Amino acid sequence: MPLLKDMEPIVKKFYDGVAEGKYYGRKCKECGAIEFPPHLACNTCGYHETEWVELSGHGTLKSFVVPGIQNDKPYLKAIAPYGYGAVELDEGPIYSFVVFAGKKKIVKGLQQRLADGEVIGVHAKPIDREVPLKPGEPEMVHFSELCFELDEVAE
């Protein structure tokens, strides 16, 4: 019986965690698979109950596409060369994220490295975002967007 006390806002905890450098998922109480980003139930086995688990924020790049004119985002380009990639966290879940690559020439070479079977490590790299509270008005709200970065950029 979900009364207010039983209804924890899952989305909020995820984003609040990212802002603090913590990465929360939900682990299935039946099959052990992890929902990341978190949801209430398990989409791996279809069981109803999951519980909070804190994740490392580290994983490997599984695929990568280079943005073109159609899917380029200026706010991302302003930070660093990037692409869109599937990231498998060390704990198992896979989801698509923005992946920063450090240099343009690294972006161009990533698909070949993946095709060659190279294991390419990535780590969480949250960025600050702001959007207008109300369209066309000056007051802004802020949130942390979870992106990833190649480990080699930080090395």
Next chain:
Amino acid sequence: MKVGKYARSVSIVGVGCTPFTNFEDHPETKGMSEGDAFGYAALEAIADAGLEPRDIQYFYHGAANPFMIGDSLTPNMQVADWFGVRGIGSVHHSEACCTGYVAMQEAAMAIASGEFDIVLSGAVDLAASLPVVGAPGHMRRDFPLEEMLPSIPMVYDRAYGRPLDSAFGISFDNWINEYRWTYGLSADDIDRALNAIAKSMRRASVLNPRGFYDVDFDQIAQANGMPDADAFLTSMMNPKVTQYLRVTGFETKCDGAAAIVMMPTEMAVARGLDHKVIDLLGTGSAAYEGATLANEKTGTIRGTKQCYELTGVSPDEIDLLFINDFFMAGDIVVPEEVGYVPRGEAWQYAIDGRFAFDGDKPINTHGGRCNFGHAHGASGIADIVEAVWQMRGEAGATQMKKLPKTTMFRGFGGGQNIRVQLIRTHE
């Protein structure tokens, strides 16, 4: 027009409903997204049915205005992961305040056709606030009246009904006005009847842990130095905002989600649930554009006739009636139109408190749209959930004295769709 029977009988086997409130006002739920809320209601319904999410074969998602209050065009796609059904087929539908009744009808048709056996039908509207466009789902902002009001006429026809002002202005009062003059009543008689319904419905909402309000009108009167509820209800603190309707005769806009799980009756009985199986006997359907003369009355007559002819049920078999009363006059005129109470007497039934959950002719036992709260697209399903709890004897402090066996819904909304539905406890 005659409506055919389902190719196989379909039953409600699980129900779920969140509190109807403003999630942003409560520290424990501040930051609730549409996905969270739909997920909580859906998972309660699935558990109530004795199932797991993996058992659901198809689902319906309802919302009254997902573009504006959900920042979303494809909300069914966006809630599936929340209750563990990633990958199964689903559809979104939107019939404004009639969404929740269409939700039951569509799910039943999907099962009766033989295409699916186990279908979830849910709806969510976070109607008390607006999304921050482009921000994550937990970020909401205030929803002031000046932003809501321009959206209401969008349910009316752009060609004529809206530009000619032929729909919005007349729709609140035309049926109750006709009723008043048909039976030679005064405006004060109607006012007393509506205020009495407000008191009955508010009492139910206060007693219901999912209802919007925590205080009744006597307490509000006392807090404002007035002797009793009637003094408050007829005061300038509760002015008439149409010819007949006071502020308390209009919806309480809020957040909420609700869901039901349906399956073939034969399967439900064979599964041996630990609660009663509730059969959907049938649905009468109508839709009249808002500027159609007397559209609420005309649609109710058409839908009711279909429903009675289809099911063979007679009005005297109805134990409980739900009326979408986002403007409260429906609580007087509809009980007569569907034959729940004698012609010309509903206003007196209201004054005598007979429509209350503990009266002899209960309507809207959770408090209705004006008092339980109105989370637009989700409210019709919340009615069904409440009816099922009443029919199982699980309604808690607002449980009817006599366990209802047959319940009617008069769904209404979206300028205006009508659904008249009957559900009955399976013997």
